[in-house]
Amino acid sequence: MDYYAGIDVSLECSSVCVVDASGKIVREVKVASEPVALIGWFRSLGFELARIGLEAGPLSQWLYTAMKHEGLAVELLETRHVSDAFKAMPVKSDRNDARNIAQLMRLGWFRPVHCKSMSAQETRAMLTARKLIQAKLQDIENSLRGILRGFGLKVGKTTKRSFAARIRELVAGHPALETIATATLAVHAVLLREFNGFEKRVRAMSLLDAKAKLLMSTPAVGPIISLTFASAIDDPSRFNSAKRAGPLFGLTPKKYQSGETDYCGRISKNGDASVREALYEAAHIILTKPIKGCAPLKSWAMRIAKRAGMNKAKVALARKLAVIMLRMLKDNAPFRTTAMA
Numbered sequence: 001m002d003y004y005a006g007i008d009v010s011l012e013c014s015s016v017c018v019v020d021a022s023g024k025i026v027r028e029v030k031v032a033s034e035p036v037a038l039i040g041w042f043r044s045l046g047f048e049l050a051r052i053g054l055e056a057g058p059l060s061q062w063l064y065t066a067m068k069h070e071g072l073a074v075e076l077l078e079t080r081h082v083s084d085a086f087k088a089m090p091v092k093s094d095r096n097d098a099r100n101i102a103q104l105m106r107l108g109w110f111r112p113v114h115c116k117s118m119s120a121q122e123t124r125a126m127l128t129a130r131k132l133i134q135a136k137l138q139d140i141e142n143s144l145r146g147i148l149r150g151f152g153l154k155v156g157k158t159t160k161r162s163f164a165a166r167i168r169e170l171v172a173g174h175p176a177l178e179t180i181a182t183a184t185l186a187v188h189a190v191l192l193r194e195f196n197g198f199e200k201r202v203r204a205m206s207l208l209d210a211k212a213k214l215l216m217s218t219p220a221v222g223p224i225i226s227l228t229f230a231s232a233i234d235d236p237s238r239f240n241s242a243k244r245a246g247p248l249f250g251l252t253p254k255k256y257q258s259g260e261t262d263y264c265g266r267i268s269k270n271g272d273a274s275v276r277e278a279l280y281e282a283a284h285i286i287l288t289k290p291i292k293g294c295a296p297l298k299s300w301a302m303r304i305a306k307r308a309g310m311n312k313a314k315v316a317l318a319r320k321l322a323v324i325m326l327r328m329l330k331d332n333a334p335f336r337t338t339a340m341a
Contacts, residue, residue, distance in 0.1 A: 003047055006101025007054040008094045009033055009063065015098035016041065018049070019106055025099065033059055035066030042072060051075055053105040055082045055097075056113050064115050077101070078111040080270065085109070116234045123205065123231040127224070127274070130198040137191040144184055151177065160192060202227065215325055217334040219294035220285035225278040229325055232275045236329035245322035249275045251315060267315060276318070283317035293335070297321075 001021050008015040010033060018027040031041050042049065052067065052074040054060050060076060067074045086092065086100055104110045116124070144167055145155045153170040155163075164185050171177040206212040206223035211233075215226035232249075239245075246252045250270035256263055269276065286294050287301055287310070297317065305313035328335060 002050040003045075004102050004105040005042070005049050005052040006098045006103070006105060007038070007052065007063075008097035008101065009054055009057055009059050010094060011059070014038065015094040017095070017098040017102040018045070019099075019102045021106065023103060023106060025102075028095065028098070033063070035063055038063060039067055039070050039072065042067075049073060051105040053077050053101045053110060055079055055101065061115050061121065068115075075105070075110065075112045076115050077104070078113045081111045114234065114238055116231070120231040120234040123209070123227055126198070126202065126205065127228055127231070130195070130202060130224075131274075133191055133195045133198060137188065137195055140184055140188045140191065144181070144188075147180060148177070153177075164188060211329055214328060214332065214334060217336070218282075218321065218325060218328070219291045219297070219335070220282040220289070221321075221325070225282050228275055228278045229322075230329070232272050233326060233329055236326065239326060239330065242323045242327035242330060245326040246319045247271075249279065249322055251276060251279070251319040251322060275322075279318035279321050280314060282321055283314045286317060287314060 003018055003020055003026060005016060005018045012033060013030045014033045016027075016029050016031055016038070017025060020026055027045065029041065031037050042052070050073060052072055054063065054074065055077050056079050064074055064076050082101065082104070085104060086097065089096060089100060141163060148155060148167070148170055151174070155166055155170065158166050167181050167185060171181045203223045206216065206227050209227065209230060211230040212223065212226040215221055215229060216223070218226075221229075233239075233245075247268070248271050250268045250273075252267060254265040254268045256265065283301070285291060286298055287305070291298075297320065300320070301313045301317040304316050324335070327333075
């Protein structure tokens with residue numbers, strides 16, 4: 001008889017449920033959320049498991065990689081699919097989640113997701129940290145501008161380097177404002193130094209990463225966009241068709257059909273939001289800036305803009321760029337040989 005297991009992962013302890021082929025619960029237990037503890041418990045069962053499922057999450061990739069390395073038949077499940085399957089559950093608890101995941105594994109009604117490689121996770125972590133520092137740096141600048149505006153002091157246009165000098169110039173002679181500016185500018189200086197350090201590291205990474213370097217042959221695609229896309233794709237060979245890039249990053253319309261009702265809505269916005277944002281940024285640059293080598297893409301998108309508006313044209317171009325860039329990775333070919341193919 002085949003046996004199936006579901007794991008509901010939490011920070012300290014994970015709920016585990018094992019069911020047989022008929023759906024009967026065989027074992028239920030809480031195990032420490034550590035690879036050694038989970039692997040040891042599964043080995044102690046005395047029988048092989050046909051499938052082990054756990055929902056994708058912050059700890060899931062770490063646990064999945066370790067269990068896969070030990071030869072366990074583990075699957076990483078798509079979060080949205082699992083969430084939709086649990087909507088009929090009247091009482092939500094870790095124990096019930098583990099039970100339902102085990103039943104999904106038994107029925108085969110699940111959608112596995114790719115577990116990113118360690119290098120892709122490291123790249124993503126670096127980009128996330130850079131974005132965090134950038135956001136806090138912008139928050140400091142906006143807060144200072146807002147505080148000074150209340151006293152009739154307008155900062156105006158500045159650069160990262162001239163911002164601090166402009167603030168000190170404006171607050172001179174205002175003791176309370178000088179105290180505020182001194183403290184916030186000290187934080188601003190630290191954040192700016194660290195952000196510049198991240199910029200240098202990211203640019204160096206893009207030159208050393210073969211996939212990112214290849215993607216940068218695409219117009220309007222620089223180090224940040226190329227690394228974001230390459231780390232999200234990770235392994236291009238897992239895609240049968242480059243056209244899957246659009247749905248993967250939520251750039252295709254949602255469709256609803258029931259009886260006589262049949263319509264397409266706005267884009268789904270599923271998948272990695274940072275990749276979607278990066279692709280949209282590249283599309284915006286192509287359509288609004290004089291970029292060399294993108295005339296076919298720009299004219300194609302402008303035709304869409306004339307009949308549907310600029311915003312929809314940017315989304316369509318972002319989707320087109322996703323397909324082109326995935327094809328570039330699959331074929332290991334630069335932009336010129338794959339664009340508009």
